[in-house]
Amino acid sequence: MTEQTRRVIVDTDTAGDDTQALLLAAASERLDVEGITICAGNVEFEHQVENAKYTLDLAGVADDVTVYEGATEPLLATHDYADYIHGEGGLGGERFPDTGIPSGDQYGPDFIVEQARANPGELTLVCIAPLTNVALALQKEPKLGDLLDDVWVMGGNANCCGNVTPAAEYNFWVDPHAAKMVVDELDMTLFDWGVTVRETAFDGDTLDEFTAGIDTDLGEFFGEVATSVRAFNRESFGEDTTTQPDSGMMAAVIEPSLVVEAGRYHVEVDDRDGLTRGYSVVDENDVTDGEPRTTVVESFDNARFEAMFRAMLRGRSPESALD
Amino acid sequence: MTEQTRRVIVDTDTAGDDTQALLLAAASERLDVEGITICAGNVEFEHQVENAKYTLDLAGVADDVTVYEGATEPLLATHDYADYIHGEGGLGGERFPDTGIPSGDQYGPDFIVEQARANPGELTLVCIAPLTNVALALQKEPKLGDLLDDVWVMGGNANCCGNVTPAAEYNFWVDPHAAKMVVDELDMTLFDWGVTVRETAFDGDTLDEFTAGIDTDLGEFFGEVATSVRAFNRESFGEDTTTQPDSGMMAAVIEPSLVVEAGRYHVEVDDRDGLTRGYSVVDENDVTDGEPRTTVVESFDNARFEAMFRAMLRGRSPESALD
Amino acid sequence: MTEQTRRVIVDTDTAGDDTQALLLAAASERLDVEGITICAGNVEFEHQVENAKYTLDLAGVADDVTVYEGATEPLLATHDYADYIHGEGGLGGERFPDTGIPSGDQYGPDFIVEQARANPGELTLVCIAPLTNVALALQKEPKLGDLLDDVWVMGGNANCCGNVTPAAEYNFWVDPHAAKMVVDELDMTLFDWGVTVRETAFDGDTLDEFTAGIDTDLGEFFGEVATSVRAFNRESFGEDTTTQPDSGMMAAVIEPSLVVEAGRYHVEVDDRDGLTRGYSVVDENDVTDGEPRTTVVESFDNARFEAMFRAMLRGRSPESALD
Amino acid sequence: MTEQTRRVIVDTDTAGDDTQALLLAAASERLDVEGITICAGNVEFEHQVENAKYTLDLAGVADDVTVYEGATEPLLATHDYADYIHGEGGLGGERFPDTGIPSGDQYGPDFIVEQARANPGELTLVCIAPLTNVALALQKEPKLGDLLDDVWVMGGNANCCGNVTPAAEYNFWVDPHAAKMVVDELDMTLFDWGVTVRETAFDGDTLDEFTAGIDTDLGEFFGEVATSVRAFNRESFGEDTTTQPDSGMMAAVIEPSLVVEAGRYHVEVDDRDGLTRGYSVVDENDVTDGEPRTTVVESFDNARFEAMFRAMLRGRSPESALD
Numbered sequence A, B, C, D: 001m002t003e004q005t006r007r008v009i010v011d012t013d014t015a016g017d018d019t020q021a022l023l024l025a026a027a028s029e030r031l032d033v034e035g036i037t038i039c040a041g042n043v044e045f046e047h048q049v050e051n052a053k054y055t056l057d058l059a060g061v062a063d064d065v066t067v068y069e070g071a072t073e074p075l076l077a078t079h080d081y082a083d084y085i086h087g088e089g090g091l092g093g094e095r096f097p098d099t100g101i102p103s104g105d106q107y108g109p110d111f112i113v114e115q116a117r118a119n120p121g122e123l124t125l126v127c128i129a130p131l132t133n134v135a136l137a138l139q140k141e142p143k144l145g146d147l148l149d150d151v152w153v154m155g156g157n158a159n160c161c162g163n164v165t166p167a168a169e170y171n172f173w174v175d176p177h178a179a180k181m182v183v184d185e186l187d188m189t190l191f192d193w194g195v196t197v198r199e200t201a202f203d204g205d206t207l208d209e210f211t212a213g214i215d216t217d218l219g220e221f222f223g224e225v226a227t228s229v230r231a232f233n234r235e236s237f238g239e240d241t242t243t244q245p246d247s248g249m250m251a252a253v254i255e256p257s258l259v260v261e262a263g264r265y266h267v268e269v270d271d272r273d274g275l276t277r278g279y280s281v282v283d284e285n286d287v288t289d290g291e292p293r294t295t296v297v298e299s300f301d302n303a304r305f306e307a308m309f310r311a312m313l314r315g316r317s318p319e320s321a322l323d
């Protein structure tokens, strides 16, 4: 169904599950990936750039999809990496790619602005990183929202405990000013940490299958990437599990019916330093005056997501698992 | 069981469910109510004072239990009443008591301090209001925590949506500075808005029984008090229900086994103005350095609570329903 | 002139210049000191209590003037002493008094409230410490402003650099919440750090005269107290000088014509933590909507103040120098 | 003296005194103006762009100097214009230019980055607007400080009353986040509101001479621009005066010896919303741990500045007045 192809730009801090999201996007015939922009986040910037290129190469699309380097720091907040989860390089182990593939010659936010202006109403922005690049694009082009077809954001924690602090999820916490700008200005679908925990987890059996039982390069790659997170979760929470925030959302971009339930709420991000840095107020009960313009995913079809993921690892398109 | 009698001071902003908490306390032979302190909260201060006296009178204990007037304003925050929920006077309807019963001649916080000093290790503080009085007692007597036997607090919202704002529950929101002081300094059991919503609700059938089917003064009183809240919930959330934060917790003070599950966590209250005023950080996953010293009630025995409540309305001791 | 006698309560964190303010008050026939209340501030609380008693004893009024112990901590802020300026005990040297004089049996804020209620319109509150005690009195008696005749406060920095931080003066910084409450609620005369620096300084010659050239117990006492501050200023700012915030203001309470110029402005204190903790916004150009109700001393008669101080050190009444 | 020519980019929110700063720059043979970038500030963005072009045209340099449009909004803060001072269009009266001159085809911050990269160590950035453009340039090119020769910023209020609020000066207030970023990252000379008020004022006689007694286009233009500010000051402060923040600083860029005294201090900008939005902490007494890297102009040669200004109005180079 060519007419259904969705043209996407993926903004990513490529480490851990970002790689799997890129692999899903690359493997899907429903998406055309117009470019990848890299944003300060999980691990050292240069590692992120290389991780993205390496992943695209593994997916066989490195010639078609260019990686653009964006913001190397949050707008204002001090930056903390998440390498204690993803490993120093972000791929969980000893893999520190050095691909030699050149980056695009535009600044990430400039690429987003230029593409949006050149293709009004055509592009979907898939944001699986802190929102610095998107905020800078928005600052440069205040009409960005009108120029885009759709925006999906992994971030925030809707009335549930965060991951990096009790009050906040990592992406929003890293650059709370950017998150506030973007959530204030753009209509979006939000895939938060709550739905991630509740509905994207792979259990031990699935992890065993995916990391050992699939004899492909992608299976091996996932095995390496997942091992670090799996160990972290086992140690921190006593649960043999990984969660898939970025690839979970990417699967929903490919197949929106994975979103079983969603509510449209007013959302506001706290950009102040301190206790609630990056906290996302989600007005579930409509008690504030704020306009409800964020679609918050509340329930997600984990079973079909897992099938799509398995298909991708086996070298097939994720949507092939949906029939 | 004289040796099991628990001596309590109840700090209350008497309106709505506060009255039922006082009735449970008065009707229980397991509690000796040493005094009632009134704190700025739900409705106009003078109404709260009269509501408390009226309730004690209805319970037949007005001669034994004195009402002490405390803080008429939060420490620093601007004060908003909750009379849109409880009705202007706080009793849901046209009842504006004027009992003529004199108040105690001590300032509420001073009464708490004096009693705690006079009875070291003997008293339980049951807090079902904003925490201004308790904070002032703590300011006057920094060793208050050591002098008390136990502290129970209704307030906060543990990783769930608040009631007065998405980020905050009413008691903590009204005086966030007091809440912060008290939560920082005192070991306590916290009965939050989350467990209130999940496990203290009376459904329509129960409300019908309690408000119409119990032919006692207390049944009639509950009927009046509940009607306003019930209508508010029906209109706001489309649910025919009332929640019982204060009386739910009081039942647990009487019968601690109503607490089915609880976790001991570090809790911190946000006392800043703005988006997260009164927000309670509850570090469920132990990711902060904070000492876990607050016992957060996570699951509660609603069925036995309902039975205790029914017994009280019928003029019996709440614990008589437990056999 | 009996009819001119002003009845004062002095709220003090007795260390350094607080002692000289107490000596001026005690030596003046124009003031009746009704009581001293001690507030958390400069040095360890117990030292402050003893310093006050010792000073009153030195002035020969320890039998007439009672010291009441108040707040031992700020309301909410973390407490930092200023003993790096005043010496560990607060008297600059090796003097750690242990007078054996009993404290009054009331909590400082309660004494203020009781006296104000018992003598409506009669009392002047002279505040030369962080404002915790006054805030607590105000919380207990919201009509405190109406009950007092006058309020003088040493604190804040009116559009000039602070002392403890560039943004704040020590008294307001120590308890910014209290300072905000008190400045919001009470009409007052404010003697800020700016006028202190500009117009209360004693230069090297004066200090030499006062510390060595006056052969009285008071002269010797001043010598000891001043030495520490003088050394601090010499080292920190390269200036051989001491400033007299507390005794400067006390002199103006005794002789209001020492205030040469003053403006009535809206003042607001920043009680947030961080960069501007304790900052005092003084709306000199009337650009905000705030009501101008604080009289800010802008210029002060240093020469006559010095004469009053000299008279006091020599054992005479300070006002005797005014003829 | 060709070797002394300083190559500058001027970042401006062209209204009022910005025009005179541009005229000084254009008239000086000591400066080469490489480009003008426009930043959200004083008046509606389109007016600012036209005002700049009109001013350059008046100075006869419109063909040589391009105007680049930058940020149309502050990074995060809500934007308030200052048109109540400068008149709706920013030129004080009925002049609403519509020059037809095209803008440069680069985004202002991109122009700054590109020029800085292309001419490392060559350029001076003269900032007489809110700092949004500079912050965006810095975000895109974190090494901006190393790439520039010098940075001069008009903004902040060093331990004195602000203009837009008691705590803040307009440029820092409009975009406090940008101001914080830029002050944190770049070494600079700061020309604040305090020195502006103390030492750049033109009195009534000078204003009469400049606005009526100089029969040139520039004299007439200044007359119009100054009239609005002069009336505002007469009405608001009862003083017949105008201050020259932007042209004052530009004169010092041309002739640095106009800076009579300056101190090197640690400066930090408050980017929080509320009472102290845009407040600049200037650590005059070196009491914080912050590194002193901002040169704050403390005293300025008003007489020579006035002479330079007069020369410019008369159609001569400003430096011609210095001989």
Ligand SMILES: [Ca+2]
Pocket: A012, A013, A014, A015, A018, A128, A129, A246
């Ligand atoms: Ca990511």
Ligand SMILES: [Ca+2]
Pocket: B012, B013, B014, B015, B018, B128, B129, B246
């Ligand atoms: Ca209550």
Ligand SMILES: [Ca+2]
Pocket: C012, C013, C014, C015, C018, C128, C129, C246
């Ligand atoms: Ca003092």
Ligand SMILES: [Ca+2]
Pocket: D012, D013, D014, D015, D018, D128, D129, D246
């Ligand atoms: Ca300007």
